[in-house]
Amino acid sequence: MTLLQINYALMIKEYGSMNKAAERLGISQPTLTNAVHELEKEIGIQIFLRTHKGAVPTAEGEEFLQSAGQLFRQYELVCEKYIDKEKKRKFGVSTQHYTFAVNAFIETVKQFDTLEFDFAIRETETHKIIQDVGSLKSEIGVLYISNLNRKLIGKLLDEHELEFTELIRCPAYVYMSRQHPLANEPSLGLEQLGEYPCLSFEQNGTDGYLFAEEILSENNYPRTIKATDRAAMGELMRSLNGYTLCSGILCETAGRNDFVVVPYREDTENPNSIMEIGYITKKYSSPSEICRKYIEELKKSLENCSIG
Numbered sequence: 001m002t003l004l005q006i007n008y009a010l011m012i013k014e015y016g017s018m019n020k021a022a023e024r025l026g027i028s029q030p031t032l033t034n035a036v037h038e039l040e041k042e043i044g045i046q047i048f049l050r051t052h053k054g055a056v057p058t059a060e061g062e063e064f065l066q067s068a069g070q071l072f073r074q075y076e077l078v079c080e081k082y083i084d085k086e087k088k089r090k091f092g093v094s095t096q097h098y099t100f101a102v103n104a105f106i107e108t109v110k111q112f113d114t115l116e117f118d119f120a121i122r123e124t125e126t127h128k129i130i131q132d133v134g135s136l137k138s139e140i141g142v143l144y145i146s147n148l149n150r151k152l153i154g155k156l157l158d159e160h161e162l163e164f165t166e167l168i169r170c171p172a173y174v175y176m177s178r179q180h181p182l183a184n185e186p187s188l189g190l191e192q193l194g195e196y197p198c199l200s201f202e203q204n205g206t207d208g209y210l211f212a213e214e215i216l217s218e219n220n221y222p223r224t225i226k227a228t229d230r231a232a233m234g235e236l237m238r239s240l241n242g243y244t245l246c247s248g249i250l251c252e253t254a255g256r257n258d259f260v261v262v263p264y265r266e267d268t269e270n271p272n273s274i275m276e277i278g279y280i281t282k283k284y285s286s287p288s289e290i291c292r293k294y295i296e297e298l299k300k301s302l303e304n305c306s307i308g
Contacts, residue, residue: 146276147273
């Protein structure tokens, strides 16, 4: 097994197609196919299923690609540090949809030369954050843990050799447009919210509610709408009087005054809960200088935000 073969396999996974991966690599498809066949023969598993939709990793292949991806990223990091000194270094953040995490990223980028770094921030699904940091695609991830998802998230963090560091704890708030009919209430319970759509960010997988960004995702909501980005979420709040259940963290941004957070009022069937928001990084490794700076900026950003 060679690093070249691993790179080939990772490119196929990324593009989901032998043709596209070969084109990106600048080699012929037969060359790529033969290399992957040799790799599969050596490790004794089938990495990809060839379907009419493209190349899809098998269950065993997905596990192999996760481990191989970590190995290859470590190789790239060594090359960047000791060999490819003229090559741009990379710094990536994968995060749930938190304004304070984006603000911290912006402040971090301002302190480093963009000619020397390739920066990336990925607002994405919870399981993808764990995969990104586990494979070193991103050096750090930002997400939350609660009593509901603690066991599942903890298991996944252990599998990817990651650790969670808490930044802040928050109870649940109802986040909505300032024009919402209930925006001026001192607190809100689910019985009051029943006629309005509950909004959430879409998560893939059968246990999507355990990966949810929103707190109290286990509750039953009569009306629900899912979105994939914050801009859509904001429009759904404005246009449909939608709401979401979140941490109540409000940061200084354009349009902040368009939205409010109202304390969530629990009842016997729908108790409140605490969100432990923090960051995940690789165990047994020291964060880079830029990652340490980002962590500092995360803390500063939270200090400049208000809760509720």
